[in-house]
Amino acid sequence: MIDLHRNGNSHNGTGRAHGNGRGAEVDPRVTIRLLSESDTDALQVLAERDSARAPNGTVLGVEKDGRLLAAISTSTGHVVADPFHPTADLVYLLRMRAGQLVPPLS
Numbered sequence: 001m002i003d004l005h006r007n008g009n010s011h012n013g014t015g016r017a018h019g020n021g022r023g024a025e026v027d028p029r030v031t032i033r034l035l036s037e038s039d040t041d042a043l044q045v046l047a048e049r050d051s052a053r054a055p056n057g058t059v060l061g062v063e064k065d066g067r068l069l070a071a072i073s074t075s076t077g078h079v080v081a082d083p084f085h086p087t088a089d090l091v092y093l094l095r096m097r098a099g100q101l102v103p104p105l106s
Contacts, residue, residue, distance in 0.1 A: 027064060030090065032097050035059045035071060042068045043080075050080040060098055062090045074098045 047054035055073035070081035
């Protein structure tokens with residue numbers, strides 16, 4: 001079972017993301033949305049910054065000021081995030097939203 005609700009200070013266990021991971025106050029300029037094919041280049045750049053592969057399948061992304069800062073695959077839970085920005089709270093929000101879209105298996 002994939003735990004999309006995992007809470008922690010890093011987005012993928014590397015410890016590179018910052019923040020408290022508890023859904024602290026979020027900047028109102030943040031947008032969470034399903035990514036489309038038109039986001040492929042931005043997703044690839046984000047994955048390269050994170051030294052990881054890009055999430056595949058249905059992917060949710062979080063943007064701030066029009067810049068993609070983190071993304072999660074709703075089918076695998078694989079996350080990429082910009083290691084040069086505080087993203088732990090953003091990843092927490094992505095995990096919560098992904099969990100709403102894909103309820104846990106019982």
